[in-house]
Amino acid sequence: MIEENIGHFDVVVVGAGTGGLCTAIEAAAGGARVLLVDKQEEIGGMLHIANGEFSGAGTRRQAAHGISDTPEDHFAEVMRLSHGKVDERLAWRSVRAQGETVDWLEGHGFAFDPATPGLVHGHEVYSVPRTYWGVEHGRSVVAVLRRLLEERVADGSVTLRLGVRVEGAVVADGRVAGVTGTGRGGAVAARGDAVVLATGGYDADPALRNRFLPPGCENALIACLDHATGDGLVLAEELGAATSGDGYFIPVMGLIPDPGRPGFAVDYREAFVEVAPAYRTPHEIWVNRDGARFVAEDTTSPEHRERALLRQPGIEMHVIWDRAVAEAAEPLLRNGAGDWTRERMRDEHDRGRWIVTADSLEELAERLGVDPGGLAETVRSYNEAVAAGHDPEHGRTTLPLPIREAPYYGLTSVAASLLSRDGLRVDDDLAVLDREGAPIAGLYAVGEVLGNNVFAGDNYVGGMSVTPAMTLGRELGRALAAGRKSARG
Ligand SMILES: Cc1cc2nc3c(=O)[nH]c(=O)nc-3n(C[C@H](O)[C@H](O)[C@H](O)COP(=O)(O)OP(=O)(O)OC[C@H]3O[C@@H](n4cnc5c(N)ncnc54)[C@H](O)[C@@H]3O)c2cc1C
Incomplete structure (x- = not known):
C-alpha cells in the first residue's frame, strides 16, 4: 500500500548525483516542476569520492592561460584514446558542449585548482591541457551544484526528497508515468510526465558488475561508493530496456584489497x-x-x-x-x-x-x-x-x-573497477531504448547508467564520465522543460 503520494511533476529525476543534479537544475530553470529523489541522505553521489576531473575545450579558462583548443580537437583525441570505440553521436554531442559546461561552472564560482587546466598522467594523457578539477576535487563540483539546487528548492521549482529509494515505475497508457519506492515512512509514489534515471553505475554490486565484465576479471576490486548498485539499469530492464554488452574493461591500478571487506578496495582517499x-x-x-x-x-x-x-x-x-x-x-x-x-x-x-x-x-x-x-x-x-x-x-x-x-x-x-562500462541504450533525446530499438515512452537516462563505453570506449579518457553526465544532464533538463512547454502549447 502506498503510504505517501508525493505528487505530480513535469519531470521526476531519480538520483541526485552528477547527472541528476544537472538535469533537475536546468529543467527547473526552464520552467518545469521537478521532483528530485535520492536513496541516500545527501546529494552528490559519486562526486563525494571522485577526483572530479572534468574536461572541455575552448573554455574561457584555457584562453586566459593562452591555450588554443577546440571541441573538434578534443573529440579527435577522444577518438584516439578510446580507439574509436565510443558512441560517436553521443560522445560528440557531449564534447561539443563540454567547454560551455566548464564556463558555466566557472560562472557559478567553481573553486578551480590553480594548476588547471592541466595534464593528468593517471590515464592516457591529452596533448593539450583541457582537464580541470577543484580544490576539493569532486566535492568542489557538489558545492556549486548544491548552491544552484538550493535556489530552485527555495523558489519551489524543485522538490527534493532524500532517503527515497526508487524501486519501480508507474506505467499508464503505455508510457512510464511515475515511480514507486520506499521512503523513510514507507512506500511512496510520484507521478511524472517524464522520468529520468540518473542512478549511476553498478560496480558496487559484484554479481551485476560481473555480468558485464569479461571472463577472468571477476575478482576486480570494487573501488566506488556503495550506492552504485545498478538500480536504474535493473528497473529499466524490467521495462524491457536494452543494455550494451561490449565486454570492454580496463582496470584502475594501485588499489589495495581491504582486509576488512573482501572484494572491496581500501578507500583510495586513505591509500x-x-x-x-x-x-x-x-x-x-x-x-x-x-x-x-x-x-x-x-x-x-x-x-x-x-x-x-x-x-x-x-x-x-x-x-x-x-x-x-x-x-x-x-x-x-x-x-x-x-x-x-x-x-x-x-x-x-x-x-x-x-x-x-x-x-x-x-x-x-x-x-x-x-x-x-x-x-x-x-x-x-x-x-x-x-x-x-x-x-x-x-x-x-x-x-x-x-x-x-x-x-x-x-x-x-x-586490478579494480570504479565505473560501469556498460549500460542502458538511449536515442538522440536520451530516451531509453527497448530491445527492439524503440524508445520507452516517458523514460530517459543520463550519466553512468549509460555505461562509460559510450564516452570512453575501451579506455579511460580524461573527464569523460563526470563531464558527459553534467553536460548531457543539463541538455536533457532543458529539453524536457521545453517539451513540457510545447506540449502545453
Ligand atoms: C574513485 C573515483 C574517482 C573518479 N574520478 C573521476 C574523474 O576524475 N573524472 C570523471 O570523469 N569520472 C570520475 N569518476 C566517475 C564519476 O565520478 C562517475 O561516473 C559520475 O560521477 C557518475 O555520475 P552519475 O550522476 O551518473 O551517478 P552518481 O554520481 O553515482 O549518482 C547516482 C545517484 O543516484 C542515487 N540512486 C541510485 N539508485 C537509486 C534509487 N534506486 N533510488 C534513488 N536514488 C538512487 C545514488 O544514491 C546517487 O546519489 C570517478 C569514480 C570514482 C569511484
Missing part, C-alpha cells in the same frame, strides 16, 4: 600505490603469482601497464622492495591529501595492515602467495639489470637500486 612515474620514480618491482615481472614499472603509458596487469593470473600484482628502497624512495603509498610521508610509511610497515615484511625473499613470497623460486630468479635478474643499467626483459629505464637487503617488503594490489 593507494602510486604507479604513475610522472608522480613518483618507481624503486620497486611488480611481480605476478609466478614471481615474474610483467611490465616495465616505469612505463609512461597507463593503458600499457593496465592491459599488462589484465593478462596476469587473478589480475593481481605484488609490489616488492627492501630496506634500502624503503629508506631511499619517496613514499610508495599516496592519497589525495598528500599526507603519506616516509615516517608514515615506516609506521605502516610496522602495522602490517597491508604490507608484508619478511627476513628472506622466500618467506616474503610464501606469505604473499607468490612462487618463491620464481621471485628469487626475478630479483636476481632484476639486480643484474640494475648493475648493468639496462633491463633487457622489459626495457625499464629507471633502475635506481638493487633489491637485496632484509627486511624485504611486499604489498598486493589487484
